[in-house]
Amino acid sequence: MSPIIFATFKRYRYQTMLISPPFLPADGDSATDSWLDAAMPSPANEGGYPVTGGLAWHGGLHLVAPAAVPVRAIADGTVAYVRKASAKNSDENDPLNYHAGAAVSGWTSDGCVIIQHDTEIGSGSNGKVRFFSIAMHLENIPANIAKGKKIYRKDSIGEAGWINGRASRMHFEIICDDANLAKLVGRQSGDLPVNADGRKDALYGEVYFHLPAGTIFFNTKPQPPAPAHPAHPAHHPAPPPPPPVQLYVTTDELYIGVRYAAHGYVSTYQTDGSMVGGTIREDDGEYDLYQSAVELNTQCTSAAYELLRFGRTIGEDALAP
Secondary structure (H helix, E strand, C coil), X not given: CCHHHHHHHHHCCCCCCCCCCCXXXXXXXXXCHHHHHHHCCCCCCCCCCCECCCCCECCCEEEECCCCCCEECCCCEXXXXXXXXXXXXXXXXXXXXXXXXXXXXXXXXXXXXXXXXXXXXXXXXXXXXXXXXXXXXXXXXXXXXXXXXXXXXXXXXXXXXXXXXXXXXXXXXXXXXXXXXXXXXXXXXXXXXXXXXXXXXXXXXXXXXXXXXXCEXXXXXXXXXXXXXXXXXXXXXXXXXXXXXXXXXXXXCEEEEEXXXXXXXXXXXXXXXXXXXXXXXXCCCCCCHHHHHHHHCCCCHHXXXXXXXXXXXXXXXXXXX
């Protein structure tokens, strides 16, 4: 690795946490939306977020376990609370037999595991965050899952149990307090301003670019100036690269989300958060970032890398030119 780019990595190498879904189905491209949908299937008209089909507040999602797939810890952490499941029975007076005698009735498992997660999303006190993942309605929680136990991402914490007599169900939720929420979202209320760059003390997850209506799209990326002719640089400058061709002008305000997981992934969103089209994948996009930065600017590769990775320079190195 180039010393220049290593300095950039070192500067922003926070102890970011890998997070995965509570179910891990067969291998696939785990950065795609389709794989995530398969890993977190949610039954229709049941246990929605933030309101259920019965118009009641609901802090998480009900998920259906893929066949023979256990519930996994979503990230490294420490068990904060555990309750083993009560024995299933058919006693209509048992409070876990919800809605006994009604059209939708049946046993509901009460096994629960709560895991505390501590990580860093940036520098300083605003970069240290704590959140909790909650897995409810579990069965067969392993005996070694106990309060205070260190746990690692992908560890099995039990099996999806019963909800209203329906098998292979669980409730999944992620929570934090107000102070940690403010660190994660960078504000107390309202929308993020789009007339200024985002934070520099927290760099994690998807990076978003605001495109006002009237933004122009071109057919090629910017090209660096071609070097002068080696024999007579003053008299025979190299021809300039061909100008890019305008392809499209936006008519709506949009946001572009870019994330990296070996490959590069680009998604387009409307202002209400709904996606436009599908996610575009750039094969080996993350691996190719350094070479792309060298091609873009050899005078200050680290600044060019930041520009490509974060959309702007975030360190003390300046682009030249």
